[in-house]
Amino acid sequence: xxxxxxxxxxxxxxxxxxxxxxxxxxxxxxxxxxxxxxxxxxxxxxxxxxxxxxxxxxxxxxxxxxxxxxxxxxxxxxxxxxxxxxxxxxxxxxxxxxxxxxxxxxxxxxxxxxxxxxxxxxxxxxxxxxxxxxxxxxxxxxxxxxxxxxxxxxxxxxxxxxxxxxxxxxxxxxxxxxxxxxxxxxxxxxxxxxxxxxxxxxxxxxxxxxxxxxxxxxxxxxxxxxxxxxxxxxxxxxxxxxxxxxxxxxxxxxxxxxxxxxxxxxxxxxxxxxxxxxxxxxxxxxxxxxxxxxxxxxxxxxxxxxxxxxxxxxxxxxxxxxxxxxxxxxxxxxxxxxxxxxxxxxxxxxxxxxxxxxxxxxxxxxxxxxxxxxxxxxxxxxxxxxxxxxxxxxxxxxxxxxxxxxxxxxxxxxxxxxx
Amino acid sequence: xxxxxxxxxxxxxxxxxxxxxxxxxxxxxxxxxxxxxxxxxxxxxxxxxxxxxxxxxxxxxxxxxxxxxxxxxxxxxxxxxxxxxxxxxxxxxxxxxxxxxxxxxxxxxxxxxxxxxxxxxxxxxxxxxxxxxxxxxxxxxxxxxxxxxxxxxxxxxxxxxxxxxxxxxxxxxxxxxxxxxxxxxxxxxxxxxxxxxxxxxxxxxxxxxxxxxxxxxxxxxxxxxxxxxxxxxxxxxxxxxxxxxxxxxxxxxxxxxxxxxxxxxxxxxxxxxxxxxxxxxxxxxxxxxxxxxxxxxxxxxxxxxxxxxxxxxxxxxxxxxxxxxxxxxxxxxxxxxxxxxxxxxxxxxxxxxxxxxxxxxxxxxxxxxxxxxxxxxxxxxxxxxxxxxxxxxxxxxxxxxxxxxxxxxxxxxxxxxxx
Numbered sequence: 001x002x003x004x005x006x007x008x009x010x011x012x013x014x015x016x017x018x019x020x021x022x023x024x025x026x027x028x029x030x031x032x033x034x035x036x037x038x039x040x041x042x043x044x045x046x047x048x049x050x051x052x053x054x055x056x057x058x059x060x061x062x063x064x065x066x067x068x069x070x071x072x073x074x075x076x077x078x079x080x081x082x083x084x085x086x087x088x089x090x091x092x093x094x095x096x097x098x099x100x101x102x103x104x105x106x107x108x109x110x111x112x113x114x115x116x117x118x119x120x121x122x123x124x125x126x127x128x129x130x131x132x133x134x135x136x137x138x139x140x141x142x143x144x145x146x147x148x149x150x151x152x153x154x155x156x157x158x159x160x161x162x163x164x165x166x167x168x169x170x171x172x173x174x175x176x177x178x179x180x181x182x183x184x185x186x187x188x189x190x191x192x193x194x195x196x197x198x199x200x201x202x203x204x205x206x207x208x209x210x211x212x213x214x215x216x217x218x219x220x221x222x223x224x225x226x227x228x229x230x231x232x233x234x235x236x237x238x239x240x241x242x243x244x245x246x247x248x249x250x251x252x253x254x255x256x257x258x259x260x261x262x263x264x265x266x267x268x269x270x271x272x273x274x275x276x277x278x279x280x281x282x283x284x285x286x287x288x289x290x291x292x293x294x295x296x297x298x299x300x301x302x303x304x305x306x307x308x309x310x311x312x313x314x315x316x317x318x319x320x321x322x323x324x325x326x327x328x329x330x331x332x333x334x335x336x337x338x339x340x341x342x343x344x345x346x347x348x349x350x351x352x353x354x355x356x357x358x359x360x361x362x363x364x365x366x367x368x369x370x371x372x373x374x375x376x377x378x379x380x381x382x383x384x385x386x387x388x389x390x391x392x393x394x395x396x397x398x399x400x401x402x403x404x405x406x407x408x409x410x411x412x413x414x415x416x417x418x419x
Numbered sequence: 420x421x422x423x424x425x426x427x428x429x430x431x432x433x434x435x436x437x438x439x440x441x442x443x444x445x446x447x448x449x450x451x452x453x454x455x456x457x458x459x460x461x462x463x464x465x466x467x468x469x470x471x472x473x474x475x476x477x478x479x480x481x482x483x484x485x486x487x488x489x490x491x492x493x494x495x496x497x498x499x500x501x502x503x504x505x506x507x508x509x510x511x512x513x514x515x516x517x518x519x520x521x522x523x524x525x526x527x528x529x530x531x532x533x534x535x536x537x538x539x540x541x542x543x544x545x546x547x548x549x550x551x552x553x554x555x556x557x558x559x560x561x562x563x564x565x566x567x568x569x570x571x572x573x574x575x576x577x578x579x580x581x582x583x584x585x586x587x588x589x590x591x592x593x594x595x596x597x598x599x600x601x602x603x604x605x606x607x608x609x610x611x612x613x614x615x616x617x618x619x620x621x622x623x624x625x626x627x628x629x630x631x632x633x634x635x636x637x638x639x640x641x642x643x644x645x646x647x648x649x650x651x652x653x654x655x656x657x658x659x660x661x662x663x664x665x666x667x668x669x670x671x672x673x674x675x676x677x678x679x680x681x682x683x684x685x686x687x688x689x690x691x692x693x694x695x696x697x698x699x700x701x702x703x704x705x706x707x708x709x710x711x712x713x714x715x716x717x718x719x720x721x722x723x724x725x726x727x728x729x730x731x732x733x734x735x736x737x738x739x740x741x742x743x744x745x746x747x748x749x750x751x752x753x754x755x756x757x758x759x760x761x762x763x764x765x766x767x768x769x770x771x772x773x774x775x776x777x778x779x780x781x782x783x784x785x786x787x788x789x790x791x792x793x794x795x796x797x798x799x800x801x802x803x804x805x806x807x808x809x810x811x812x813x814x815x816x817x818x819x820x821x822x823x824x825x826x827x828x829x830x831x832x833x834x835x836x837x838x
Contacts, residue, residue, distance in 0.1 A: 016472065016475040016476050019476055020476070050496070053435065053496070053500060054499075054500070054503060056435040057435050057438055057439070057500040057501075057503040057504045057507065058500070058503030058504065058506065058507055059503075059507050062503045062506075063502065063503055063506050065513065066499040066500075066502045066503045066506075066513070066514055067499070067503075069495060069498065069499040069502075069514050069516070070495070070496060070499035070500065070503075072495075073492035073495050073496050076488060076489070076491075076492050076495075077469070077472070077489060077492050079488065080473075080485040080486070080488040080489035081472060081473070081476040081477070081485075081489065082476075083482065083485045083488075084473060084476040084477030084478075084481045084482055084485045084486075084489075085476045085477065087477065087481075087482050087485075088476070088477055088478050094484065094485070095485055095488050097488070097565075099518065099563075100563050100564075144518075144519050145519075146516075
């Protein structure tokens with residue numbers, strides 16, 4: 001007998017018919033003798049509807065505390081309806097809200113972070129033979145105020161609850177059937193990944209794979225919760241995310257590169273001809289940090305303007321460009337900048353894989369593959385298990401497909417295990 | 420400075436525009452220097468929408484615990500939106516839910532009764548200069564389960580909270596502008612009552628005036644909370660409901676009859692020729708009581724069938740007729756009943772007034788007025804402040820108008836105080 005956490009996203013509970021399917025699915029797992037805890041999101045569309053009401057009543061920025069009291073009703077509705085549907089399917093069930101479980105969070109309304117989760121009530125519920133249905137996304141602060149974990153927070157709820165009750169697995173049911181080696185929309189030969197490590201998943205998620213919330217992967221990694229990402233519309237196995245030590249030896253010898261990601265959400269800023277003196281770069285990035293603008297890639301070139309000046313290039317998210325420009329307008333005067341050039345027609349393509357750690361020459365191979373397609377690399381960044389290159393956005397598809405094929409990830413290649 | 424509880428029903432908060440009006444209204448009272456506590460219902464239509472979802476997911480009788488967790492979201496949404504609208508109107512405000520206030524109830528889900536209300540959090544909120552917006556209709560049981568007080572429970576929440584925080588008045592805002600001497604739809608000369616006692620209000624409400632929930636009037640009476648029933652769409656004074664001792668001397672000398680009510684919701688059952696022996700009547704009404712069927716009026720006639728037999732007539736609500744018939748079918752055999760006659764074309768007209776206690780002949784005058792119109796009285800019941808007559812339903816309007824005029828309640832008569 002296992003203790004299984006099953007989480008269903010908004011599209012999986014979008015209407016009563018789907019909620020009934022969710023109930024059937026959970027009932028089936030219970031009938032196999034497992035203890036089942038279900039985490040549900042709001043019915044898709046509900047959260048946006050509530051947000052619209054909030055803006056109508058509360059203006060552009062409604063009070064965050066009230067925003068959370070309002071938004072939390074979305075998951076409350078689904079939890080109650082799911083418990084009812086389970087009972088109709090002949091399974092005893094009861095719903096629990098964030099404050100009933102006690103999902104204790106800080107008081108950062110609309111983006112609260114979980115502090116502790118009390119597993120007692122959940123444990124009592126499943127031990128008494130009931131399926132426990134929990135409203136995701138929500139918690140309660142020290143003072144009994146309702147809080148929410150921010151968009152996609154139900155994944156976080158699910159993994160954190162799975163950790164708190166020491167569940168054997170946290171199954172994340174969604175509208176895709178797993179994590180792919182790259183975006184199937186631009187690479188038809190993309191393959192579903194059977195088994196991936198937390199570290200790889202984090203790099204892929206943060207690079208735009210968007211299947212699992214980064215926060216939930218971080219929590220899963222911290223507490224060693226195995227996560228199974230799978231489709232709520234089929235019985236097929238999805239992608240299992242675990243720590244590396246759960247990989248079988250044959251899996252460990254798998255592909256050096258697990259996936260290819262791309263991120264169109266960055267823009268490149270170049271400060272031309274700033275003074276080439278100690279402290280100048282620190283001034284620039286210090287000023288950006290002060291305004292809470294995250295800088296991703298950084299390159300310092302030898303400048304065209306002569307020995308006394310240099311160019312500084314970096315990337316920020318497109319959302320931060322306007323703010324970054326106003327910071328640079330100020331600091332540019334101090335460091336003698338001649339010109340600021342902004343280029344938002346760029347994309348960051350990345351290869352991710354645990355195997356890189358033990359395989360030399362992976363980065364070099366990536367540069368070769370891009371060069372082979374005549375793609376110029378504008379910036380490079382690397383981590384232990386990732387290499388990223390900034391290139392012109394128009395090459396996105398070409399680059400992703402070249403890397404996917406070049407690193408042997410294409411679907412026809414079925415010899416490989418685990419990737 | 421007063422402490423004012425203001426309660427708004429579903430039609431008063433039916434959309435954001437109306438919620439904004441509610442906020443303006445509350446803000447105005449706060450600006451006059453009063454401390455304000457607002458109780459809100461679900462936006463009209465919401466509760467029915469949730470009920471429909473519940474039946475779809477949970478069948479004919481969804482689990483009552485889950486039903487309450489679901490239904491409570493309706494008021495939660497309004498409370499958060501109202502707090503936001505107040506903030507937009509420049510008034511600090513915060514919402515509180517049943518479990519946050521702590522409205523402690525029993526665990527009779529869907530029809531819970533309030534046990535205690537902790538006024539601490541409400542007190543802290545208003546003392547800190549904020550308007551406190553509370554979700555009506557909901558509470559929490561000993562185990563932290565969400566409960567609801569049943570339809571119209573927000574009136575009960577409002578009055579009970581007003582009692583708990585020792586408010587100076589509980590204002591019930593609704594879509595009518597007060598309590599009338601009778602139904603204005605059938606008597607155009609009906610007048611708005613300025614001031615009425617709890618006892619009279621109870622008799623009028625239970626007879627179908629439907630402006631205030633009976634339970635809320637009972638609580639108001641028990642704790643001496645002055646209630647002001649008024650329109651949320653106008654500034655006119657409505658009807659004030661207080662204890663008798665708050666009436667001014669001139670008011671005490673007002674009309675002996677405060678209002679005329681009618682109730683079409685009863686049916687008359689006559690058991691013909693049952694044995695005229697001790698214990699027979701006890702058997703009949705014992706059997707009905709056992710099935711939880713409330714009997715209202717009872718008449719025992721001298722029977723047409725001879726000295727050994729009698730007729731027994733009583734009224735029950737129309738909803739109970741089917742069940743009553745099956746009980747009588749059984750018990751009828753034992754008591755030798757010859758025939759059961761059901762008449763649902765009846766109406767109960769009542770006159771209500773504190774003044775009756777000190778005025779003789781009020782009942783006689785009622786019978787005369789009805790006789791004057793050629794209306795036959797089928798049954799009579801009386802209490803200290805009420806006389807009711809059962810008559811054929813076709814005479815409803817005629818009887819109500821005759822009594823209204825006969826007891827001097829018509830609008831043109833403006834000399835009278837307080838009625």
